[in-house]
Amino acid sequence: MKIFSSHQIYQADKSTIQKEQITSDALMERAATQLFEWMHARLRGTQVNIKLFCGIGNNGGDGLVLARKLHEHGYSIHVFVVNYSDKRSEDFLLNLERLKDGKVWPDFINNDSGLPNISESDIVVDAIFGIGLNRVPDDWVGNLIAHINASNAFTLSVDVPSGLPVDRSPWEPSYVIRSSYVLSFQLPKLIFFLPETGAYANQWELLDIGLDAEFIAKTETDFELIGRPEILPKYRPRSKFSHKGTYGHAVIIGGSYGKIGAVQLACNACLSVGCGLVTAVVPKCGYHSLQTAVPEAMVLTGSRDKIISRIEIPFSPTAVGIGVGMGKDEDTVQALAVYLKGSGAPMVIDADALNILSENRDLLKDIPEMSILTPHPKELERLIGPWTSDFEMLDKAKSFADRYNLVVVIKGAHTITLYNGKGYVNTTGNPGMATAGSGDVLTGMVAGLLAQGYPPAEAAIFGVYLHGLAGDIGASKNGYEALKASIIVDNIGSAYSELFRKPEAEQKENPR
Numbered sequence: 001m002k003i004f005s006s007h008q009i010y011q012a013d014k015s016t017i018q019k020e021q022i023t024s025d026a027l028m029e030r031a032a033t034q035l036f037e038w039m040h041a042r043l044r045g046t047q048v049n050i051k052l053f054c055g056i057g058n059n060g061g062d063g064l065v066l067a068r069k070l071h072e073h074g075y076s077i078h079v080f081v082v083n084y085s086d087k088r089s090e091d092f093l094l095n096l097e098r099l100k101d102g103k104v105w106p107d108f109i110n111n112d113s114g115l116p117n118i119s120e121s122d123i124v125v126d127a128i129f130g131i132g133l134n135r136v137p138d139d140w141v142g143n144l145i146a147h148i149n150a151s152n153a154f155t156l157s158v159d160v161p162s163g164l165p166v167d168r169s170p171w172e173p174s175y176v177i178r179s180s181y182v183l184s185f186q187l188p189k190l191i192f193f194l195p196e197t198g199a200y201a202n203q204w205e206l207l208d209i210g211l212d213a214e215f216i217a218k219t220e221t222d223f224e225l226i227g228r229p230e231i232l233p234k235y236r237p238r239s240k241f242s243h244k245g246t247y248g249h250a251v252i253i254g255g256s257y258g259k260i261g262a263v264q265l266a267c268n269a270c271l272s273v274g275c276g277l278v279t280a281v282v283p284k285c286g287y288h289s290l291q292t293a294v295p296e297a298m299v300l301t302g303s304r305d306k307i308i309s310r311i312e313i314p315f316s317p318t319a320v321g322i323g324v325g326m327g328k329d330e331d332t333v334q335a336l337a338v339y340l341k342g343s344g345a346p347m348v349i350d351a352d353a354l355n356i357l358s359e360n361r362d363l364l365k366d367i368p369e370m371s372i373l374t375p376h377p378k379e380l381e382r383l384i385g386p387w388t389s390d391f392e393m394l395d396k397a398k399s400f401a402d403r404y405n406l407v408v409v410i411k412g413a414h415t416i417t418l419y420n421g422k423g424y425v426n427t428t429g430n431p432g433m434a435t436a437g438s439g440d441v442l443t444g445m446v447a448g449l450l451a452q453g454y455p456p457a458e459a460a461i462f463g464v465y466l467h468g469l470a471g472d473i474g475a476s477k478n479g480y481e482a483l484k485a486s487i488i489v490d491n492i493g494s495a496y497s498e499l500f501r502k503p504e505a506e507q508k509e510n511p512r
Protein backbone atom coordinates (compact mmCIF):
# COMPACT_ATOMS: atom_id res chain seq x y z
CA MET A 1 0.00 0.00 0.00
CA LYS A 2 1.31 3.40 -0.91
CA ILE A 3 2.31 5.92 1.71
CA PHE A 4 1.42 9.38 0.44
CA SER A 5 2.97 12.69 1.46
CA SER A 6 0.53 15.39 2.65
CA HIS A 7 0.89 17.13 -0.71
CA GLN A 8 -0.12 13.94 -2.51
CA ILE A 9 -3.13 13.48 -0.20
CA TYR A 10 -4.36 16.98 -1.03
CA GLN A 11 -3.91 16.14 -4.73
CA ALA A 12 -5.89 12.91 -4.30
CA ASP A 13 -8.65 14.94 -2.61
CA LYS A 14 -8.74 17.38 -5.48
CA SER A 15 -8.73 14.69 -8.11
CA THR A 16 -11.61 12.85 -6.37
CA ILE A 17 -13.67 16.02 -6.14
CA GLN A 18 -13.11 16.81 -9.83
CA LYS A 19 -13.71 13.30 -11.12
CA GLU A 20 -16.80 12.60 -9.06
CA GLN A 21 -18.07 16.15 -9.52
CA ILE A 22 -18.74 16.50 -5.83
CA THR A 23 -18.13 19.37 -3.45
CA SER A 24 -15.29 19.28 -0.91
CA ASP A 25 -17.97 19.39 1.76
CA ALA A 26 -19.47 16.16 0.38
CA LEU A 27 -16.08 14.52 0.77
CA MET A 28 -15.88 15.78 4.34
CA GLU A 29 -19.36 14.38 5.01
CA ARG A 30 -18.23 11.04 3.59
CA ALA A 31 -15.10 11.01 5.75
CA ALA A 32 -16.96 11.97 8.91
CA THR A 33 -19.72 9.44 8.21
CA GLN A 34 -17.04 6.76 8.31
CA LEU A 35 -15.84 8.16 11.64
CA PHE A 36 -19.37 8.13 13.00
CA GLU A 37 -20.09 4.60 11.84
CA TRP A 38 -16.87 3.36 13.43
CA MET A 39 -17.83 4.89 16.78
CA HIS A 40 -21.49 3.95 16.59
CA ALA A 41 -20.67 0.30 15.82
CA ARG A 42 -18.64 0.15 19.04
CA LEU A 43 -20.64 2.38 21.38
CA ARG A 44 -24.11 1.22 20.27
CA GLY A 45 -25.75 4.17 21.98
CA THR A 46 -23.83 3.92 25.28
CA GLN A 47 -24.29 7.07 27.31
CA VAL A 48 -20.74 8.22 27.79
CA ASN A 49 -19.57 11.83 27.67
CA ILE A 50 -17.97 12.48 24.31
CA LYS A 51 -15.87 15.64 24.24
CA LEU A 52 -14.96 16.76 20.74
CA PHE A 53 -12.07 19.20 20.33
CA CYS A 54 -12.25 20.71 16.86
CA GLY A 55 -9.77 23.04 15.18
CA ILE A 56 -10.79 25.59 12.57
CA GLY A 57 -9.51 23.78 9.46
CA ASN A 58 -10.88 20.75 7.71
CA ASN A 59 -9.75 18.39 10.45
CA GLY A 60 -11.93 20.46 12.78
CA GLY A 61 -14.65 20.33 10.10
CA ASP A 62 -14.55 16.53 10.21
CA GLY A 63 -14.98 16.76 13.98
CA LEU A 64 -18.02 19.04 13.62
CA VAL A 65 -19.74 16.69 11.16
CA LEU A 66 -19.04 13.79 13.52
CA ALA A 67 -20.51 15.81 16.40
CA ARG A 68 -23.69 16.50 14.40
CA LYS A 69 -24.13 12.82 13.60
CA LEU A 70 -23.47 11.72 17.18
CA HIS A 71 -26.00 14.28 18.39
CA GLU A 72 -28.59 13.12 15.85
CA HIS A 73 -28.19 9.61 17.22
CA GLY A 74 -28.74 10.66 20.82
CA TYR A 75 -25.17 10.60 22.10
CA SER A 76 -24.13 12.94 24.87
CA ILE A 77 -21.67 15.33 23.28
CA HIS A 78 -19.80 18.49 24.16
CA VAL A 79 -18.08 20.39 21.35
CA PHE A 80 -15.10 22.68 21.91
CA VAL A 81 -13.83 24.79 19.04
CA VAL A 82 -10.11 25.34 19.48
CA ASN A 83 -10.00 28.78 17.99
CA TYR A 84 -6.32 28.99 17.08
CA SER A 85 -6.69 31.15 13.98
CA ASP A 86 -9.19 33.41 12.26
CA LYS A 87 -8.50 31.68 8.93
CA ARG A 88 -11.34 29.21 9.26
CA SER A 89 -11.86 26.83 6.36
CA GLU A 90 -15.05 27.09 4.32
CA ASP A 91 -16.16 23.59 5.14
CA PHE A 92 -15.50 24.17 8.82
CA LEU A 93 -17.75 27.25 8.72
CA LEU A 94 -20.45 25.45 6.77
CA ASN A 95 -20.53 22.62 9.28
CA LEU A 96 -20.44 24.98 12.23
CA GLU A 97 -23.70 26.50 10.91
CA ARG A 98 -25.20 23.03 10.40
CA LEU A 99 -24.30 22.09 13.94
CA LYS A 100 -25.92 25.23 15.32
CA ASP A 101 -28.98 24.54 13.16
CA GLY A 102 -29.21 21.26 15.07
CA LYS A 103 -29.13 23.26 18.33
CA VAL A 104 -25.65 22.25 19.36
CA TRP A 105 -23.69 25.21 20.71
CA PRO A 106 -19.95 24.71 20.89
CA ASP A 107 -17.73 26.33 23.49
CA PHE A 108 -14.98 28.40 21.92
CA ILE A 109 -11.56 27.99 23.49
CA ASN A 110 -9.19 30.91 22.96
CA ASN A 111 -5.79 31.79 24.36
CA ASP A 112 -7.38 33.34 27.45
CA SER A 113 -9.87 30.53 28.19
CA GLY A 114 -9.39 28.16 31.10
CA LEU A 115 -8.78 24.48 30.49
CA PRO A 116 -11.99 22.40 30.30
CA ASN A 117 -12.64 19.54 32.67
CA ILE A 118 -11.90 16.16 31.18
CA SER A 119 -12.52 13.06 33.24
CA GLU A 120 -10.78 9.74 32.71
CA SER A 121 -14.12 8.18 31.78
CA ASP A 122 -14.82 10.68 28.96
CA ILE A 123 -14.14 9.91 25.35
CA VAL A 124 -12.12 12.64 23.69
CA VAL A 125 -12.32 13.16 19.95
CA ASP A 126 -9.18 14.89 18.77
CA ALA A 127 -9.90 16.92 15.63
CA ILE A 128 -7.68 19.92 16.37
CA PHE A 129 -5.07 19.59 13.63
CA GLY A 130 -4.85 17.18 10.71
CA ILE A 131 -2.33 16.93 7.92
CA GLY A 132 -2.39 20.72 7.47
CA LEU A 133 -0.27 21.41 10.58
CA ASN A 134 2.73 23.41 9.37
CA ARG A 135 4.20 25.03 12.47
CA VAL A 136 4.42 24.53 16.20
CA PRO A 137 1.03 25.00 17.90
CA ASP A 138 0.77 28.16 20.01
CA ASP A 139 1.58 27.55 23.67
CA TRP A 140 -2.03 27.75 24.78
CA VAL A 141 -3.02 25.12 22.18
CA GLY A 142 0.00 23.02 23.20
CA ASN A 143 -1.07 23.30 26.83
CA LEU A 144 -4.58 22.17 25.92
CA ILE A 145 -3.07 19.16 24.12
CA ALA A 146 -0.92 18.37 27.18
CA HIS A 147 -4.07 18.72 29.33
CA ILE A 148 -5.93 16.20 27.13
CA ASN A 149 -2.98 13.81 27.42
CA ALA A 150 -2.88 14.21 31.19
CA SER A 151 -6.59 13.36 31.49
CA ASN A 152 -5.92 9.72 30.55
CA ALA A 153 -9.27 9.72 28.77
CA PHE A 154 -9.61 7.47 25.72
CA THR A 155 -8.56 9.75 22.87
CA LEU A 156 -9.70 9.06 19.35
CA SER A 157 -7.75 11.08 16.80
CA VAL A 158 -9.18 12.08 13.46
CA ASP A 159 -6.71 11.36 10.64
CA VAL A 160 -3.53 12.01 12.69
CA PRO A 161 -2.74 12.82 16.32
CA SER A 162 -3.04 16.60 16.56
CA GLY A 163 0.28 18.40 16.83
CA LEU A 164 2.12 15.69 14.93
CA PRO A 165 3.36 16.96 11.56
CA VAL A 166 3.31 14.32 8.82
CA ASP A 167 6.64 15.10 7.20
CA ARG A 168 8.98 16.00 10.03
CA SER A 169 9.46 15.29 13.71
CA PRO A 170 7.40 17.36 16.17
CA TRP A 171 8.66 20.80 17.16
CA GLU A 172 7.56 20.20 20.73
CA PRO A 173 6.82 16.60 21.79
CA SER A 174 4.59 17.62 24.71
CA TYR A 175 2.34 19.49 22.25
CA VAL A 176 1.34 16.28 20.47
CA ILE A 177 -1.76 14.23 21.29
CA ARG A 178 -0.92 10.74 22.51
CA SER A 179 -3.75 8.96 20.77
CA SER A 180 -5.41 5.87 22.08
CA TYR A 181 -6.61 5.19 18.56
CA VAL A 182 -6.19 6.98 15.25
CA LEU A 183 -8.78 6.75 12.50
CA SER A 184 -6.83 7.81 9.45
CA PHE A 185 -8.28 8.51 6.06
CA GLN A 186 -7.63 6.17 3.16
CA LEU A 187 -3.84 5.86 3.25
CA PRO A 188 -1.28 5.17 5.98
CA LYS A 189 1.02 7.98 7.07
CA LEU A 190 4.79 7.47 7.38
CA ILE A 191 4.77 8.85 10.94
CA PHE A 192 2.90 5.75 12.13
CA PHE A 193 5.98 3.63 11.44
CA LEU A 194 8.94 5.64 12.67
CA PRO A 195 10.32 5.06 16.19
CA GLU A 196 10.23 8.75 17.05
CA THR A 197 6.63 9.40 16.03
CA GLY A 198 4.97 5.97 16.00
CA ALA A 199 4.34 6.07 19.75
CA TYR A 200 1.82 8.93 19.34
CA ALA A 201 -0.32 6.67 17.17
CA ASN A 202 -0.11 3.48 19.16
CA GLN A 203 -3.10 1.96 17.39
CA TRP A 204 -4.43 3.10 14.05
CA GLU A 205 -6.86 2.03 11.42
CA LEU A 206 -7.62 3.23 7.90
CA LEU A 207 -11.06 4.38 6.85
CA ASP A 208 -11.84 4.06 3.17
CA ILE A 209 -13.31 7.37 2.04
CA GLY A 210 -13.29 6.49 -1.63
CA LEU A 211 -10.43 8.71 -2.82
CA ASP A 212 -9.70 8.46 -6.54
CA ALA A 213 -8.30 4.94 -6.96
CA GLU A 214 -6.86 5.66 -10.38
CA PHE A 215 -4.95 8.64 -9.04
CA ILE A 216 -3.64 6.58 -6.15
CA ALA A 217 -2.56 3.78 -8.50
CA LYS A 218 -0.62 6.04 -10.83
CA THR A 219 1.08 8.19 -8.22
CA GLU A 220 4.70 7.31 -7.45
CA THR A 221 5.50 7.52 -3.77
CA ASP A 222 8.72 7.67 -1.74
CA PHE A 223 7.49 4.99 0.66
CA GLU A 224 5.37 1.88 0.42
CA LEU A 225 3.86 -0.25 3.15
CA ILE A 226 4.65 -3.93 2.62
CA GLY A 227 1.90 -6.34 3.56
CA ARG A 228 0.73 -9.68 2.20
CA PRO A 229 -0.69 -8.26 -1.07
CA GLU A 230 2.68 -6.70 -1.89
CA ILE A 231 4.63 -9.83 -0.92
CA LEU A 232 2.66 -12.56 -2.70
CA PRO A 233 3.58 -11.50 -6.25
CA LYS A 234 7.26 -11.50 -5.28
CA TYR A 235 7.20 -15.19 -4.33
CA ARG A 236 9.09 -17.45 -6.72
CA PRO A 237 7.45 -20.89 -6.83
CA ARG A 238 9.62 -24.01 -6.91
CA SER A 239 9.33 -26.05 -10.04
CA LYS A 240 8.52 -29.73 -10.10
CA PHE A 241 11.55 -30.75 -12.14
CA SER A 242 14.10 -28.95 -10.02
CA HIS A 243 17.05 -30.18 -8.00
CA LYS A 244 19.09 -28.72 -5.18
CA GLY A 245 21.36 -26.94 -7.65
CA THR A 246 18.35 -24.99 -8.92
CA TYR A 247 18.10 -23.17 -5.61
CA GLY A 248 21.63 -21.96 -5.30
CA HIS A 249 24.63 -22.53 -3.11
CA ALA A 250 24.91 -19.93 -0.37
CA VAL A 251 27.95 -19.30 1.77
CA ILE A 252 27.68 -17.91 5.28
CA ILE A 253 30.93 -16.35 6.42
CA GLY A 254 31.36 -15.45 10.06
CA GLY A 255 31.81 -16.68 13.59
CA SER A 256 34.63 -16.36 16.08
CA TYR A 257 35.47 -18.08 19.35
CA GLY A 258 32.29 -18.01 21.45
CA LYS A 259 30.14 -16.76 18.57
CA ILE A 260 29.76 -19.78 16.34
CA GLY A 261 26.05 -19.95 17.19
CA ALA A 262 25.45 -16.90 14.98
CA VAL A 263 26.61 -18.89 11.95
CA GLN A 264 24.53 -21.89 12.97
CA LEU A 265 21.42 -19.73 13.13
CA ALA A 266 22.16 -18.08 9.79
CA CYS A 267 22.84 -21.45 8.09
CA ASN A 268 19.66 -22.97 9.48
CA ALA A 269 17.65 -19.95 8.36
CA CYS A 270 19.26 -20.04 4.93
CA LEU A 271 18.31 -23.70 4.49
CA SER A 272 14.80 -23.20 5.86
CA VAL A 273 14.06 -20.38 3.46
CA GLY A 274 14.69 -22.80 0.61
CA CYS A 275 18.33 -22.48 -0.38
CA GLY A 276 19.66 -25.60 -2.19
CA LEU A 277 23.10 -25.90 -0.57
CA VAL A 278 24.74 -24.02 2.26
CA THR A 279 28.41 -23.85 3.18
CA ALA A 280 29.64 -22.17 6.34
CA VAL A 281 33.04 -20.50 6.43
CA VAL A 282 34.19 -20.33 10.06
CA PRO A 283 37.37 -20.40 12.12
CA LYS A 284 38.61 -23.86 13.05
CA CYS A 285 37.00 -23.76 16.48
CA GLY A 286 33.56 -23.79 14.86
CA TYR A 287 34.03 -26.95 12.83
CA HIS A 288 32.65 -29.63 15.13
CA SER A 289 29.78 -27.70 16.57
CA LEU A 290 28.58 -26.63 13.14
CA GLN A 291 28.79 -30.12 11.70
CA THR A 292 26.80 -31.38 14.66
CA ALA A 293 24.25 -28.60 14.96
CA VAL A 294 23.56 -28.16 11.24
CA PRO A 295 24.16 -31.51 9.55
CA GLU A 296 22.74 -30.20 6.27
CA ALA A 297 25.48 -27.58 5.96
CA MET A 298 29.02 -28.05 4.68
CA VAL A 299 31.84 -26.38 6.56
CA LEU A 300 35.07 -24.74 5.45
CA THR A 301 37.60 -23.52 7.99
CA GLY A 302 40.52 -21.13 7.65
CA SER A 303 43.99 -21.43 9.15
CA ARG A 304 43.30 -19.79 12.52
CA ASP A 305 41.52 -21.35 15.40
CA LYS A 306 39.46 -18.50 16.86
CA ILE A 307 38.98 -15.95 14.09
CA ILE A 308 38.36 -15.70 10.38
CA SER A 309 41.75 -14.87 8.88
CA ARG A 310 41.43 -15.75 5.22
CA ILE A 311 38.34 -16.30 3.12
CA GLU A 312 39.06 -18.88 0.47
CA ILE A 313 36.11 -20.52 -1.23
CA PRO A 314 36.97 -23.16 -3.83
CA PHE A 315 33.78 -22.58 -5.87
CA SER A 316 31.62 -19.64 -6.93
CA PRO A 317 28.81 -19.20 -4.42
CA THR A 318 25.42 -18.11 -5.71
CA ALA A 319 25.03 -15.82 -2.69
CA VAL A 320 27.01 -14.80 0.35
CA GLY A 321 26.02 -13.66 3.84
CA ILE A 322 28.93 -12.20 5.76
CA GLY A 323 29.57 -10.75 9.19
CA VAL A 324 27.53 -12.65 11.76
CA GLY A 325 29.53 -13.26 14.95
CA MET A 326 32.69 -12.44 12.99
CA GLY A 327 34.50 -10.07 15.36
CA LYS A 328 36.85 -7.31 14.26
CA ASP A 329 40.33 -8.78 14.65
CA GLU A 330 42.95 -7.09 12.44
CA ASP A 331 43.34 -10.30 10.40
CA THR A 332 39.58 -10.51 9.93
CA VAL A 333 39.54 -6.91 8.66
CA GLN A 334 42.25 -7.85 6.16
CA ALA A 335 40.37 -10.98 5.11
CA LEU A 336 37.18 -8.97 4.52
CA ALA A 337 39.08 -6.30 2.56
CA VAL A 338 40.60 -8.88 0.23
CA TYR A 339 37.33 -10.77 -0.13
CA LEU A 340 35.28 -7.65 -0.99
CA LYS A 341 37.72 -6.62 -3.72
CA GLY A 342 37.73 -10.06 -5.31
CA SER A 343 34.04 -10.84 -5.09
CA GLY A 344 31.91 -8.66 -7.35
CA ALA A 345 28.62 -10.46 -6.68
CA PRO A 346 26.00 -8.82 -4.41
CA MET A 347 26.12 -10.15 -0.87
CA VAL A 348 24.35 -9.69 2.46
CA ILE A 349 26.54 -7.73 4.87
CA ASP A 350 25.67 -7.71 8.55
CA ALA A 351 26.90 -7.18 12.10
CA ASP A 352 30.70 -7.04 12.52
CA ALA A 353 31.24 -6.79 8.77
CA LEU A 354 29.24 -3.53 8.93
CA ASN A 355 31.28 -2.32 11.89
CA ILE A 356 34.51 -3.11 10.05
CA LEU A 357 33.25 -1.06 7.08
CA SER A 358 32.39 1.87 9.39
CA GLU A 359 35.88 1.81 10.86
CA ASN A 360 37.62 1.29 7.52
CA ARG A 361 35.69 3.60 5.26
CA ASP A 362 38.05 3.13 2.32
CA LEU A 363 36.49 -0.35 1.99
CA LEU A 364 33.04 1.06 1.25
CA LYS A 365 33.87 1.58 -2.43
CA ASP A 366 34.74 -2.12 -2.73
CA ILE A 367 31.31 -3.39 -1.66
CA PRO A 368 29.82 -5.13 -4.69
CA GLU A 369 26.96 -3.06 -6.09
CA MET A 370 23.44 -4.12 -5.11
CA SER A 371 24.72 -5.72 -1.94
CA ILE A 372 22.29 -5.74 0.97
CA LEU A 373 23.39 -4.10 4.22
CA THR A 374 21.30 -4.98 7.27
CA PRO A 375 22.22 -2.54 10.07
CA HIS A 376 20.30 -1.98 13.27
CA PRO A 377 20.14 1.73 14.20
CA LYS A 378 23.49 1.74 16.10
CA GLU A 379 25.29 0.06 13.19
CA LEU A 380 23.60 2.48 10.81
CA GLU A 381 24.78 5.44 12.86
CA ARG A 382 28.36 4.18 12.65
CA LEU A 383 27.95 3.98 8.86
CA ILE A 384 26.20 7.27 8.10
CA GLY A 385 26.84 9.42 11.19
CA PRO A 386 24.34 10.73 13.75
CA TRP A 387 20.96 12.24 12.94
CA THR A 388 18.63 14.59 14.78
CA SER A 389 15.34 13.09 13.58
CA ASP A 390 14.06 9.92 11.92
CA PHE A 391 13.35 11.93 8.78
CA GLU A 392 16.99 13.04 8.62
CA MET A 393 18.07 9.45 9.27
CA LEU A 394 16.02 8.27 6.29
CA ASP A 395 17.45 10.99 4.05
CA LYS A 396 21.02 10.19 5.06
CA ALA A 397 20.53 6.45 4.68
CA LYS A 398 18.92 6.94 1.26
CA SER A 399 21.87 9.06 0.07
CA PHE A 400 24.28 6.43 1.38
CA ALA A 401 22.41 3.63 -0.41
CA ASP A 402 22.29 5.65 -3.64
CA ARG A 403 25.94 6.67 -3.46
CA TYR A 404 27.18 3.07 -3.34
CA ASN A 405 24.21 1.53 -5.19
CA LEU A 406 23.22 -0.65 -2.25
CA VAL A 407 20.09 -1.99 -0.61
CA VAL A 408 20.01 -0.78 3.00
CA VAL A 409 17.74 -2.57 5.46
CA ILE A 410 17.20 -0.49 8.59
CA LYS A 411 16.11 -2.94 11.26
CA GLY A 412 13.50 -1.89 13.79
CA ALA A 413 9.87 -2.38 14.84
CA HIS A 414 9.00 -1.48 11.26
CA THR A 415 12.09 -2.46 9.31
CA ILE A 416 12.56 -0.16 6.33
CA THR A 417 14.34 -1.36 3.19
CA LEU A 418 15.81 1.46 1.13
CA TYR A 419 16.59 0.93 -2.49
CA ASN A 420 16.76 3.19 -5.52
CA GLY A 421 15.43 6.22 -3.69
CA LYS A 422 12.43 4.43 -2.23
CA GLY A 423 11.60 3.04 1.23
CA TYR A 424 9.66 -0.20 1.81
CA VAL A 425 8.12 -0.30 5.28
CA ASN A 426 7.58 -3.76 6.75
CA THR A 427 4.43 -4.68 8.66
CA THR A 428 5.31 -8.02 10.28
CA GLY A 429 7.29 -8.72 13.45
CA ASN A 430 6.87 -8.10 17.15
CA PRO A 431 8.81 -7.00 20.26
CA GLY A 432 9.65 -10.62 21.08
CA MET A 433 12.04 -10.55 18.14
CA ALA A 434 14.30 -8.10 19.95
CA THR A 435 16.43 -11.04 21.05
CA ALA A 436 19.92 -12.44 20.50
CA GLY A 437 20.43 -13.98 17.09
CA SER A 438 17.30 -12.58 15.46
CA GLY A 439 19.46 -10.54 13.07
CA ASP A 440 21.63 -13.57 12.23
CA VAL A 441 18.46 -15.38 11.19
CA LEU A 442 17.51 -12.49 8.91
CA THR A 443 20.95 -12.50 7.29
CA GLY A 444 20.67 -16.22 6.58
CA MET A 445 17.15 -15.85 5.18
CA VAL A 446 18.03 -12.99 2.84
CA ALA A 447 21.19 -14.79 1.66
CA GLY A 448 19.07 -17.90 1.03
CA LEU A 449 16.60 -15.91 -1.06
CA LEU A 450 19.43 -14.26 -3.01
CA ALA A 451 20.83 -17.72 -3.71
CA GLN A 452 17.46 -18.81 -5.11
CA GLY A 453 17.51 -15.99 -7.62
CA TYR A 454 15.43 -13.32 -5.92
CA PRO A 455 16.81 -9.96 -7.11
CA PRO A 456 18.60 -8.19 -4.19
CA ALA A 457 15.92 -5.64 -3.29
CA GLU A 458 13.20 -8.29 -3.54
CA ALA A 459 15.25 -10.72 -1.44
CA ALA A 460 15.55 -8.05 1.24
CA ILE A 461 11.88 -6.99 1.22
CA PHE A 462 10.58 -10.56 1.02
CA GLY A 463 13.08 -11.83 3.61
CA VAL A 464 12.25 -9.09 6.09
CA TYR A 465 8.53 -9.78 5.74
CA LEU A 466 8.89 -13.55 6.08
CA HIS A 467 11.27 -13.17 9.05
CA GLY A 468 8.69 -10.98 10.83
CA LEU A 469 5.89 -13.38 9.98
CA ALA A 470 7.89 -16.35 11.31
CA GLY A 471 8.46 -14.30 14.47
CA ASP A 472 4.75 -13.52 14.74
CA ILE A 473 3.83 -17.18 14.42
CA GLY A 474 6.57 -18.06 16.94
CA ALA A 475 5.22 -15.45 19.36
CA SER A 476 1.66 -16.72 18.97
CA LYS A 477 2.83 -20.10 20.29
CA ASN A 478 5.53 -19.03 22.78
CA GLY A 479 4.73 -15.46 23.82
CA TYR A 480 7.09 -12.54 23.31
CA GLU A 481 9.48 -13.26 26.17
CA ALA A 482 10.21 -16.87 25.30
CA LEU A 483 10.70 -16.20 21.62
CA LYS A 484 14.27 -17.17 20.71
CA ALA A 485 16.00 -16.78 17.38
CA SER A 486 15.92 -20.54 16.78
CA ILE A 487 12.13 -20.46 17.21
CA ILE A 488 11.97 -17.88 14.41
CA VAL A 489 13.89 -20.34 12.20
CA ASP A 490 11.55 -23.17 13.22
CA ASN A 491 8.59 -21.15 12.01
CA ILE A 492 9.88 -20.12 8.59
CA GLY A 493 7.96 -23.03 7.04
CA SER A 494 4.72 -21.97 8.74
CA ALA A 495 5.34 -18.43 7.55
CA TYR A 496 5.45 -19.64 3.95
CA SER A 497 2.22 -21.57 4.51
CA GLU A 498 0.61 -18.53 6.11
CA LEU A 499 1.41 -16.49 3.01
CA PHE A 500 -0.80 -18.78 0.97
CA ARG A 501 -3.54 -19.35 3.52
CA LYS A 502 -6.90 -18.36 2.13
CA PRO A 503 -8.93 -15.93 4.20
CA GLU A 504 -11.49 -17.86 6.28
CA ALA A 505 -14.58 -16.69 4.38
CA GLU A 506 -13.00 -17.79 1.11
CA GLN A 507 -12.07 -21.16 2.60
CA LYS A 508 -15.67 -21.88 3.60
CA GLU A 509 -17.04 -20.97 0.20
CA ASN A 510 -14.38 -22.94 -1.54
CA PRO A 511 -13.58 -26.01 0.58
CA ARG A 512 -10.86 -28.24 -0.78
Ligand SMILES: NC(=O)C1=CN([C@@H]2O[C@H](COP(=O)(O)OP(=O)(O)OC[C@H]3O[C@@H](n4cnc5c(N)ncnc54)[C@H](O)[C@@H]3O)[C@@H](O)[C@H]2O)[C@H](O)CC1
Pocket: 009, 012, 013, 027, 028, 031, 055, 056, 057, 058, 059, 060, 061, 062, 084, 085, 089, 128, 129, 130, 131, 132, 133, 134, 135, 136, 137, 138, 158, 159, 160, 185, 186, 211
Ligand atom coordinates in the same frame (compact mmCIF):
# COMPACT_ATOMS: atom_id res chain seq x y z
N1 LIG B 1 -8.52 13.02 1.82
C1 LIG B 1 -8.56 13.31 3.05
O1 LIG B 1 -7.75 12.79 3.78
C2 LIG B 1 -9.54 14.27 3.54
C3 LIG B 1 -9.18 15.02 4.62
N2 LIG B 1 -9.97 15.86 5.25
C4 LIG B 1 -9.50 16.44 6.48
O2 LIG B 1 -8.78 17.62 6.21
C5 LIG B 1 -7.62 17.66 7.01
C6 LIG B 1 -6.68 18.67 6.50
O3 LIG B 1 -7.31 19.92 6.60
P1 LIG B 1 -6.63 21.33 6.48
O4 LIG B 1 -7.67 22.32 6.61
O5 LIG B 1 -5.81 21.36 5.26
O6 LIG B 1 -5.64 21.37 7.68
P2 LIG B 1 -5.79 21.16 9.25
O7 LIG B 1 -7.19 21.04 9.66
O8 LIG B 1 -4.88 20.05 9.61
O9 LIG B 1 -5.11 22.49 9.81
C7 LIG B 1 -5.79 23.68 9.90
C8 LIG B 1 -5.15 24.90 9.28
O10 LIG B 1 -4.47 25.64 10.28
C9 LIG B 1 -3.29 26.24 9.78
N3 LIG B 1 -2.21 25.85 10.68
C10 LIG B 1 -1.30 24.92 10.49
N4 LIG B 1 -0.51 24.81 11.56
C11 LIG B 1 -0.96 25.71 12.46
C12 LIG B 1 -0.56 26.09 13.76
N5 LIG B 1 0.44 25.47 14.36
N6 LIG B 1 -1.24 27.03 14.40
C13 LIG B 1 -2.28 27.66 13.80
N7 LIG B 1 -2.70 27.35 12.56
C14 LIG B 1 -2.06 26.39 11.91
C15 LIG B 1 -3.09 25.75 8.38
O11 LIG B 1 -3.28 26.83 7.52
C16 LIG B 1 -4.15 24.66 8.18
O12 LIG B 1 -4.79 24.82 6.96
C17 LIG B 1 -7.20 16.24 7.05
O13 LIG B 1 -6.28 15.95 8.06
C18 LIG B 1 -8.54 15.55 7.24
O14 LIG B 1 -8.89 15.51 8.60
C19 LIG B 1 -11.31 16.15 4.67
O15 LIG B 1 -12.24 16.47 5.57
C20 LIG B 1 -11.82 14.97 3.87
C21 LIG B 1 -10.87 14.45 2.91
Ligand SMILES: [K+]
Pocket: 059, 126, 127, 128, 129, 130, 157, 158, 159, 160, 161, 162
Ligand atom coordinates in the same frame (compact mmCIF):
# COMPACT_ATOMS: atom_id res chain seq x y z
K1 LIG C 1 -6.41 15.21 14.60
